[in-house]
Amino acid sequence: MSTIIYPSPIFGPVHSRRLGISLGINLMPADGKMCNFDCIYCECGFNKDHVPTLRRPSREAVATALEAKLREMRTRNERPDVLTFAGNGEPTAHPDFQNIIDDTVRLRNQYCPEAKISVLSNSTFIFKDSVFEALMRVDNNILKVDTVDSDYINKVDRPQQPSYDIHKIIDQLCRFNGHVIIQSMFLKGRAEDGTDVDNTHERFVGPWLEAMKRVQPQEVMIYTIDRETPDKALLKATPAELNAIRDRVIAVGIACTASY
Template identity: 70%
Template sequence: MSTIIYPSPIFGPVHSRRLGISLGINLMPADGKICTFDCIYCECGFNKDHRTKTPHPTREHVAKALEAKLKELKTQDIHPDVLTFAGNGEPTSHPDFAGVIDDTIRLRNEYCPQAKISVLSNSTFIHRPKIHEALSKVDNNILKLDTINADYINKVDRPTQPSYDVNRIIADIKSFNGQAIIQTMFMKGETEDGTNIDNTGEEFVKPWLDAVKEIAPREVMIYTIDRETPDHSLQKATHEELDAIRDRVVALGIPCTASY
């Protein structure tokens, strides 16, 4: 069983394939994982294997730890390209997410004004007014949309909320009026129980492209597996497959990057 459980609330900086030198902000407890998805490809492992026993870090703790780290990096002449909310679960599930965003903007402006603030979210809470408002303040509001196929979502992303509805998610992403970035995982192979999870074929790509066109995001980021996954039978999409999908997004007039 492979997992990466990140320190909390600050980790890195690390080199991100998509974002550059990234200082991570993990709003989940450091002893496990809390997420509204239970993705079979998650580098943090399956939810059931990492139940937390400690609470979320408080808003005050996050701000204090972030300021200390930014001061340290400044003395080392290290300049992060981005402050990235990621880690052991869904960052917008933090009980004071909006307040943490306000603190992070203030500290970024003071210590590293050139850095962008990014949030990697699975989109499950973007319908909440306070979450929507907070995400509208950040530089890179990166929202997951792996497919629009409900059966695939239930087999691969595995939402923990019975009310999850991809059509509502699409409408909620549209409500950012072009200021969201869509992030999509493409991969191949089968699950350990033999279920085919290849979403690189036309059956999945064409409807996804139609949704992307409807949403009209600022940018699209497509990627494939980078680290070992808890389901060990999954496979990377090829460079050629990702490049072909990227080119189709670009043909819609939407910037798109592919990470291999």
């Protein structure tokens, strides 16, 4: 089973296709996956295969580890391009997320003021005021919208809460008034259970593009799988397909990048 379980609370730096030299901040346990999605393409594997036994790191542990790493990098004359909240699950699910963002802004300003702060999120906690306010403070508020098709979401992204509603998510994304970057995964082929996962067709792209026009994000990042996935049957979208989708986004006046 393919798996990348990240150390916690700090990992890297690593090279990101979209963000540059990224110092990772993992707010989930270091020995497993804790996420309210169970995406069939997740590099951390399926939730059931990596149940953690440790607790999530505390606010204090995150700040202490981050400061130590930034000091170490500074002594080597290294500077991260970005401090990225990602890892073994949904970062905004941490009960102290807002305060952790406050600490990270303070430490960034002290040690590497030119670096950006990014959060990679599946958008499920943006209804919570403290999470919304924290995301408004980060440089790159990167929120997932793979599609607006509910059936596809249930088969591929597999939200673990029955209340998940992509249309309510889109409504909430509009509240950011453009301070949001939308990240969308495009796939090809069929899953191991035979489910067609190709969301590059007009059936999916057209309604998704209408949602992007409504949200008016500062940027859209489209991408496809880059690492081994837990569902082995998935295929990459082609550069030509991604470029075609990218060009449609740009044509409606929204900045867009494609990563292959």
